[in-house]
Amino acid sequence: MTRVQAADATKQATKQATRPTTRQPTGRRPHLPALDGLRGVAILGVLLFHTGHLPGGFLGVDLFFALSGYLITGLLLREIEATGAVSLVAFWGRRVRRLLPALATMLTVVTVLVWAVGPPDLVRTTLADGPWVQANLVNWHLLAESAAYWDRFGPDRVFEHLWSIAVEEQFYLVWPVLVLVIARGGRRVGRRVAVTAAVASAVSLVLMVALAGAPDPTRVYTGTDTRAFSLLLGAVVATRPTPAPSARTAGRWAGVASVSLAAGIGTVWSLADGVNSPWLFTGGLFAHSLAAALLIGLCVREPRTPVATLLARWPLRWLGLISYSLYLWHWPVFVLLSPQRGWIRTVAACALSIGLAALSKYLIEDPIRFRATWARGRSGVLAFAAVMVGLALLWSALPAPAPPTVDIGRLG
Template sequence: MKAGQTGSEKREGYIYGIDGLRAVAVLMVFAYHLRLPFAKGGLLGVTVFFVISGFLITRILITELENTHTINLKNFWLRRMRRLLPAVLTMLPVLIFVTAIFNRVLFTKACSDLLSVLLGYNNWWQIFNNVSYFENAGAPSPLTHCWSLAIEAQFYLVYPLLLIFLSKLRNKKKKMMIVTILLAFVSVILMAVLFDPAKDPSRAYYGTDTRVFSLLFGSFLAFVTQDGRLERKVAGLIRESVGVLSFAGLLCMMAAIDGYSSFLYRGGQALASLLALFVILAVLNKRSVLGRVLSILPLKWIGERSYGIYLWHYPIILLLSGGKKASWWIGLIAILLTFLAAGFSYRFIETPIRHGVIRKNLDIIRREPRTRRERKRQIRFLRRGLKITAFVLSVGVSSILCVALVPRKSVLSNKEELEAQADQAKAKQTDSEGEESKSRKEMTDEELLADLDLLLMGDSIALGASDEFYAAFPNSICDAAVSRYTTESFDLYDSYVNEKGWAGDGVIFALGSNGLLYDSLGTMREKLGPDMPFFVFTARAPYTTWETSNNEEIYEFTDSTDNTYLIDWYGVSEGHAEYFDADETHLTEEGAKAYIECIKEEVLKVYKEE
């Protein structure tokens, strides 16, 4: 999330309207993480950042290529490091210290992500270490948002090399443009192909290959606008109108499209990138209405500090809210603290280092003094430099000691224990249905439940209650697994029916805590046929953004669908903190008993009537 160009890059042609676009983007990301209702798709702010970064960086690169016929990679990479690293190296020690004292779970998660953030591969770290629901229980890592910084860092590393290679060919500019746009469309296709709503979408969301199209679209715009011909060919009124409509379209997408919508992976992100392009094209004309609006002082101030705001806002939100939807006053405190931290970082760390304060101070210290006054000044700078160096070293060493020595604390670290417990409970399951000497009408409640052959398809929450499930339903099946998505239920059900010959009395759908429902309820209802009872659990997952929407869909579906019954775990568990572990999602022993009681009550209502 670049907050601006380096001092050497700022010139008379600086586009202040882009600062305003940055400001809108970072504010929408902020609002999305605060779970404000008008920012359902606020994560598209990251897409806008990518487009801006690709555009500005490519302008710098092709200008250097035109002037020198090459790119000084060393200088380019050093400038990028001076721009990105100081703010990160300021935020990380503060985060480590604060979480080590006040929230050991967040501290543990931050420590796990630390190296990947520093070395610029956090997005691939998240993909290859596909952290299970157990590992992600409770609030996510406070460094999760650094995946986007990693993609930008990787782009800065690779794209200049590609341009240098293409610059050796004939018609180099044309070939650069063609290769850039072709790679962008390949990336768009990869996102659509790799996205599967039945699986963890992180591969498509976090991958450099699946997200780089936004940066490349920005790069393509830099090529077509570099010589000013496009602006001259396209009438100002047309560019202005398209820009305003595109800006309105972006705001609508950020406000209305759910961040987990399949549409975003199948063209929505690309559409948002193109809309951002048209906005940039419009604000290239500083006299445009849109350019003037986006250049107003508040937006300019936020845009210049957008990188710091992006870095600080997410850890602060998690520290204050614990990862759950925050009250308005918690949100207000988070905003104030974020702006203070970002303002301090921009004023005293990012800007001085970006303008070469370290090199200037070293030059003063190394210079041979010609007068006594210069000698005193040199000594003063040396003392200041030593103090700053000592402070930086002490902070660095202290952070390392925290990471190395402070005890870690993970939420639900007993994953293996729960799975073993579930296996043992399943092993005790009765193989035969037993004798049916009585009709179900003559049975006691316990006998009726023991006689039923139900199939419970669940996630890690049901896994923690499997022992109690088999105690109440010894002739039934509990198939629960960590990080199971709702759409995985289709193949699971088919495997029981087609491969194991299961033809039981009903199905319990205890999923919905790990992601959106998509079309799972309707599809499962069709698979079961009209005669088999279908029981659906509501979700208690306060750290997710889909808890409310999933539950609303479940309430509506069970109310309007025949032979489909609600098990309202969300309603039953409301106000019962004793039911949950520290993540307020997974079950204690008491919670497991209450969880199974919910099933028993609803099942008895249905089968007693039969």
């Protein structure tokens, strides 16, 4: 062995010896700024839709769904790779710490405010919808109440936008269990998860198309079964790593592909008009969700493309960082301020919503999620139980106004 070969062998042995022999238990990946930017675009579309300035902005919810499916599935697969299993208790604990504090705060503040100053009809629907929001079933409750999504944007229900949060929460309950069952089946977990998600998304699409004949498409738009494909397509993309030999080729076409996908998504947002666009419910929503999932995957695998670079800019990133609380707060604010009546009210309502969302993130979400030791373990379980009991007491303790009566004698 020559001196150079001996030196190379020594370097190689040193590298092998200094490599970590253990993996992070949850398989965390580096933070991706472009995904925050995508959240910012999604919430901006929802805000513009709810203020009447972008008919297709409601599709921002589909972008949120695809992001959730991608991120949650990636997290689960990395945990399986690192530990060989999924800790459902730990997963659900993280979801509770992430979602419940901001949600419970908004529900309490809005309910008390509406009860104190709102009109009787609004008070009644708020107190009636609250328990279903708490149970993560408000989308099915609204369907049972025949609350039409496309005709409902008036001062009647302050929690109706939470149907999408309910769909995501139901996904968080079912999907990790299914992934854990798949993981126990042996090798090639990612491939089997991909097949399962693809088949389930196809079934969801078939259900949507089969049920889309009704004059009001609310059932297929807010039903968990018919919207599952938006989450599952994100899950499919999350299971497909980029093979090393094709990475250089991917880099050459990723920029063009990401621009094309972003342009297509933007075109759909500008053309879609809810109930007046029946093509959405016979495959259009599926195609949009697929494009969103592919764009997410490209932004992750090729973070230097023009689209990913633009999405990583600070304004969009910051909107994305507060997007969850902004989604929670904006609709109650809009109901109470009626921003559809002019740009001044629109700007005021958006500014107030953003301010409340920022307060929620920096004073409630982040402290409990990252720094509150009491929110973990046994004390965390007790805190969760206390919050749930407190919300249940809130719905039952506040008296609802009596429903209006009709004097039958005057009808004649």
